[in-house]
Amino acid sequence: MTARENRPTQPGTEAPVDAFAELAAKLRALYEFVDARAAEEMAPQFWKALGYAYGSAETHLDCGDIVGAVRQFAWLRIDAA
Structure with a gap:
């Protein structure tokens, strides 16, 4: 990769974004965060709903x-907040 290709995109310039992968990563991170803290703080029924x-x-x-x-x-x- 050249230095030009490695530079961040300029404001207002579309960058290649995989919305599905980005959302999946955010979803997994949030779920792991909640999972780590839910056992002692939430009712089992609510945890099941999450x-x-x-x-x-x-x-x-x-x-x-x-x-x-x-x-x-x-x-x-x-609801996890």
Whole structure:
């Protein structure tokens, strides 16, 4: 890779973004964060619901439905807080 190719993109310039991979990484990181802290702080029923939301978001991503995945990610973020 040349120095020019390695430079960050200029503001306002579109950079190649894989929205599905980016959302999947954020979703996994949030789930791992919640998982590490949930055992002692949450009711089992709520914890089970968080697991379902994570699985549902992954399924939406696998099926190419990024809108559904974003909705599940938002639910997971809000309710896990």
